[in-house]
Amino acid sequence: MKPIEMTLRSRVLLFAAVAVGLVALVGGVLFVTASRGERGLAQMLAIQSQTEIYGRMTDESFGYLSTLLHTRETGGDTQAVLEAQEKRFAAGFARLEELVREEHAGEPMEGELERIEQLQRALQRWLRGSEERVRLAPGGGEAATLVHESLQAFREKVAPHLKEAWDQSRADLDEHERRGQQSLGIGRVVGVAVPLVALVLVLSMASIIYLNMRRALGTLLERAQRMGEGDLDSELPVKGERDEYDLMARAINRMATQLRSAVQERERYNALLEQTVRQRTAELEQANARLTDSLQQLQAAQSQLLFADRLATVGQLAAGVGHELNNPLAFVLSNLNYAQQVVTEMEAAPTPVERRELLEALADAREGAERVRLIVRDLRMLSHPDDRxxxxxxxxxxxxxxxxxxxxxxxxxxxxxxxxxxxxxxxxxxxxxxxxxxxxxxxxxxxxxxxxxxxxxxxxxxxxxxxxxxxxxxxxxxxxxxxxxxxxxxxxxxxxxxxxxxxxxxxxxxxxxxxxxxxxxxxxxxxxxxxxxxxxxxxxxxxxxx
Structure with a gap:
């Protein structure tokens, strides 16, 4: 039987087909693994969202007690508070059911929905019982006693259901994590084994093609080396039309022509690249300048905040400082008025007694003015805006x-x-x-x-x-x-x-x-x-x- 003869093109096509098939196989394996991981991530996020809703319900329950007590103290309608809280919890439980369906898509979930319904009924009974307890409490009833009773009821009637829901969510999360680890392990094994097999096949075919190409390209080596050294003007001779050697010779000749064009294009591109680098450098310098301005503005804002707090402190001191200033100013004005009146009524030189009284009044006025000066000096120290x-x-x-x-x-x-x-x-x-x-x-x-x-x-x-x-x-x-x-x-x-x-x-x-x-x-x-x-x-x- 005559052996099948394959041209270089056929070998390359076969090599490409095998390579594409192997890549498709690896891609399929990775796609399946990624799909499982995506599904597992979606389920874990749904479980996490359920846990967050349970925690939010607990927090809102405590806030509901505070709202009831405040409404009772202000004479409001506690029934309205109850209805509003029931609507919020109803929306939360509706969202929980959506998350459970999302988590258990294609899987049984009757137990999950029943557990949610039990929690909803227990929480609804607690809401109504707390409202009735607060509404019917005597007018002088202690708020602490009402809160304690409601919290005790919450721990006995609602908390077990919440704990069961949290424990189940934690178990589901651990199970999904276990499945994810298992899928990840399988993906690792497949991800190592399939590429190794593909590598062996590709290397084998590449070796065969390389040996055949080496024999065919031996005659082209000398001219190719000259072209590789930069002699792009010389061309390889072409003898036939369909021979692989001739096809490669034509390709190399076309490559030489393209390289000559590429060299010219590279020179033009280098000039454009230098211009672009200079432009980007200038833009970076402008951005740095803007960042510097922003930093200075932030520092200025911090200084203004410190100064604003200081001025707020000055504002708190305003009344007291006004009182401190008013006392010395009062006896300064009083003594100055006295001195002015004495000097006005005086027709001749003052007697020693009058002179002593005037000096004492002026000394007291000076002492009061000095006290005002010291107070103002202290205030100037506090209100000075230059903190640098x-x-x-x-x-x-x-x-x-x-x-x-x-x-x-x-x-x-x-x-x-x-x-x-x-x-x-x-x-x-x-x-x-x-x-x-x-x-x-x-x-x-x-x-x-x-x-x-x-x-x-x-x-x-x-x-x-x-x-x-x-x-x-x-x-x-x-x-x-x-x-x-x-x-x-x-x-x-x-x-x-x-x-x-x-x-x-x-x-x-x-x-x-x-x-x-x-x-x-x-x-x-x-x-x-x-x-x-x-x-x-x-x-x-x-x-x-x-």
Whole structure:
């Protein structure tokens, strides 16, 4: 039997067919694996969404109790609250059923739907029972007792169903994860085995084709090398029409022509590329400039926030400062009016007695004006907007200025004790540090109820720690802070004051300022025993002085 003769083209086509078939096989395996993974991911997401709905229902149940109690206290309709909550839960359970169907597509799910219906009935009975309990409670009924009874009913009637649903969701999630791991393992085995078989087949066919091509291309090597060295003007001779050698010779000749065109195109492209690089470089420089401007704007916004908090503090002090200014101004004006009246009525040189009285009046007026000047100087320290100036700061002067400005807040609540002598200058900004200590003193005053000055005390002390730090303490005997709130006192917008009496930014701004100064701020407190804030700052120049 005469062997079948194959041309190079036939061999290449056969090689391509085998390669395409193997790629299609690998692609099919990967497609099936990906489809299973996608289905498993969709089911896991559906389970996760169910878990989130269960958690949201629990949170809304507790919020429902608070709403009922508030509605009862304000004389509202608790039935309307019940109906609104039932509608929200009905929507949630409808969504749960959709997720269960999505999770169990093509699989039995009667048990899941029955469990959801049991939970819905239990939760509905609890909602109505809680509403009836709150509505029928006596007018003086304790809110804590109602909440406790409703929560007890929730734990007994609803919580078991919720726990069962959560446990089932967790089990389903573990099962899907197990299936995913199993599918992934199979995919790994197939992904290794099929490419290896394909590689062996492709290498075998490529070796056969290569040997045949090597014999056919031997005569073309010399001219091809010359073309490879850059001689693109010489062409290979073509003798026939359909011979593979002639076809390859024509292809190489066409390639040489295309290479000559490509070289010319590359030169043009290189010039265009250089122009594009210069353009992109200029755009990057502009983008960097915009980013720099944005950073400067953010820094300016931060400075404005610090200054706004400082001005808010000044606003809190406005009434007290006005009172502090009014007293010295009153006797300044009184003494000046007296001096003016005496000088007006005087027709001759004053007697020694009149001269002494005039001098005493003018001295009192000068003393009052000096007090006004000192108060204004302290306020100017606090309201100075330039927070970028850093240098040596007289901490004693700053702390005493803050104490003077907070005096009217402290006076009716506690005794102020100061022990801030003999501390070295610190590195920082006087206006910012004054803002910190003023906020701490005002917070300490607000933690003490008015009317018991002799029983309460606010102590302001400073000491040198080691050789490079100064620590300032603000200690009060106020109401203190509970442990659950103590860890959050430095968070923005968190406040322990009643609603409407604090923005929650004071201590957050204080922490930001102290951190920017390279210092630390900490707090210790016990409910009913008072609170202590400690501020540690670096000594200017790095060494403390006694």
């Amino acid at each position: 100036e850093m240098g040596p700061v007289d901490l004693v002067k700053v702390v005493r200025s803050a104490a003077k400005m907070a005096a009217h807040e402290i006076r009716g609540r506690a005794r102020l004790v100061q022990a801030v002598e003999n501390v070295p200058p610190v590195h920082g900004n006087s206006a910012r540090l004054c803002q910190v200590f003023l906020n701490l003193l005002i917070n300490a005053a607000h933690a003490i109820a008015p009317g018991a000055v002799e029983r309460n005390e606010i102590k302001l002390s400073a000491r040198v720690d080691g050789t490079h730090r100064v620590t300032v303490e603000v200690r009060d005997t106020g109401s203190g802070i509970s442990k659950d709130k103590l860890e959050r006192v430095f968070e923005p917008f968190f406040t322990t004051k009643p609603a409407g009496e604090g923005s929650g930014l004071g201590l957050s701004v204080c922490k930001s300022i102290i951190s920017a100064h390279g210092g630390d701020i900490s707090v210790e407190s016990e409910p009913g025993q008072g609170t202590t804030f400690r501020v540690s700052l670096p000594v200017y120049g790095g060494e403390a002085r006694a």
